[in-house]
Amino acid sequence: MKSLSTRRRHPLAAFVVLVLALGFAGTLFAAFVSPASANADSGNTSAQAIANGKALYETSCSSCHGMNGEGSSYGPSLVGSGSAAVDFQVSTGRMPAQQPGAQIQKKAVLYTQAQIDEMAAYIQSLGGGPVVPSQSQYSVNDSMVQLGGVLFRTNCSQCHNFAGEGGVLTDGKFAPELTQTSPKAMYEAMLTGPQNMPQFPNTVLPSAEKQAIISYIVSTRDEANYGGAGLGRIGPTSEGLFIWTFGLIALLLFAVWIAAHTTKASAERVAQAAAKKGGK
């Protein structure tokens, strides 16, 4: 006890207390307030699923999207958005939104896939819309990579970058990087056009072409960097940064090293002069 009381005026004591308090508050929050605990029995029937989904919707979505998905000044109407949109937004952690802003950011996923399916079923019941794709629609097909590359460079790379590293849009909006995105989420994004992304319905980009694009992205993002360290795969900018930091410093060190090494004779002369001066 004595040791604790002697340390209470330690400069870091305040931070320790703060961390403990935050940890305590966070634990309480996680235990009692987290929406994940807003439990609903997983229904077997679709009617049950819709009812469960509605309950989840009312808890976490309705404050912005309205009690019946009609939308409000805080969020758009979800009538006709379809289950694919719900699955994309919630399973990537974008919804429920953390805060309004130029664009809704990704964060930790709050719901289980079963709960997401229930919410998706509820929204689907409101007015139809694009449905969640089946696995065969978005699975990687190695024979479609080449076609996918052409389609990717024609339709996607102007925002998402040649290597899917993401790109900037106006006023703080952005096209996210595709380096981790699941094939299913990519398919749903193309289908529903979330946030600032244009919609690519099947009438514009047939399902097979979507699959080709996904095949290209997945196969090339796992590809080795054949030239060595990839430097973030963002092209000449990181190469320039690399040469002006690492390259310049290394070359300057070499120059200093070589210039500092003089001949034995002149080194001796310098040493003699120093000894003479020291002797005085």
Place this chain on the structure above:
Amino acid sequence: MSTSTAGEEIVPTTLGGKAADYLDQRLGIAGAAKKNLRKIFPDHWSFMLGEVCLYSFIILLLSGIFLTLFFTPSMGDVTYNGSYTPLDGIRMSEAYASTLNLSFDVRGGLLMRQIHHWAALVFVMGIMVHMLRVFFTGAFRKPRELNWIIGFGLFTLALAEGFCGYSLPDDLLSGTGLRIMQGLVLSIPIVGTYISFFLFGGQFPGHDIVPRLFTIHILLVPGLILGLITAHLILVFYQKHTQWAGPGRNDKNVVGLPLMPVYMAKAGGFFFVVFGFIALLGGLVSINPIWVYGPYVPNQITAGSQPDFYIGFFEGALRMMPNVEFNFWGHTLSLNVLVPFAVVPGILFGGIALYPFIEAWITGDKREHHILDRPRNMPTRTALGVAGITFYGVGWLNGGNDLIAIRFNLSVESITWVCRFLIILGPIFAFWLTRRICFGLQRRDRDKVLHGAESGIITRSPEGAFSEVHTPLSQGELHKLTAHDVHRPLTLTEVTDANGVPAPNLRRAKLRAKATQWYFGQRVEKPTAEEYHESITSGHH
């Protein structure tokens, strides 16, 4: 080794001696070698920056020759069937296909490509750093103004050479760069359209541009660069190298080590260090992975399209310029492109090229200089240089505004607006700040001369006062700190003659007096001999 008595001819015995004797008897090289091999070069790391450029250029020539053996400079349409499967069966130009083959199917090809490209970045970076060294130390002053101009020519040629080089593979990024270049050409009033059609042999992109760039890249510009480098080095040799102030050094001598054997070894060793370093980069760090970008198709584009770093300033200026465009009589004057492409770089590059002459005119200094200035001793020049760096740096930064925005979660418009203000205010602030720092450093030098260096030893007097012991500087140190001139502004001597007639060129003289007042008006005097002796005798150490 060779036995020689009076009157007897020296007969070389070693193989090297025999070879040298053979050449001497036919070419008379002994005289030239005797003189030039003992040429003295001063020792300082900053004098090796130019060597980096020379060596990287040699590496560029060697690796470039390898690349020409496999590269096909043609826009001819082919279907790719090489090793890189994600592009299998895709239609592309022969230039792009041959670059892919060079990267994936030619043994050592990718390594050579990467060595070539890294060497190019080192070449341009080396030139920039070397130019800054020459600028800040005043090495461009008489008699070296013309060599500065040659160096400036090399700099602009290097930019052009680099641009042509990375446009050759005809990948998505290089095609985008060419498209922007075409836009710049189109913005030239009246003749822009004609020049564009002439350059591309018709509509963009056409079939002519890659073969033309190839000839420019492997013959025309390298030839010019090689010629200018030769002239540059001959002048360095002829005018001798500059040196830092120090004991025994003056404007009439060069103190250093001889070319043979010391600098032969140092420079030769440094070449291998630079070559090894660039080869290591080429082997370990990816550069310009064109297979990731895909072939150029005019209707495709990628986010984060960026040029190589040395074009970044132009890119940034283009992105920064507000949208100003005029339409009259069916013609468009695109100032939004013309200003960042021609006017702003014109001022910046013109200023760089002409600076030695501008400074000589302002200071009225017509003497020869072989002793370098410490940057702090020329505060206005140093401040101008830093202001220039800031101007260039802000433009460069804005060239990557999209990548900065995405990496740091910012709005790209905000960055652009900040840069629009910074490119004006930044250099002004940098100028002011640098001058203050230079004056401060000069004052510290003055204190050091008068009061010696701080020893870190604190003594306490019998009365209880604390004071730090200052140790006097060595004669060599004192010389280094006081070798510079303190320049004074020029004054108008005669405004009118005896009859009240204004002096000829009065206006220009007045302008010059003003300029030199701005340049040298504020200064820190170095200690006079009296001040020094007084401080020594009074014991204020």
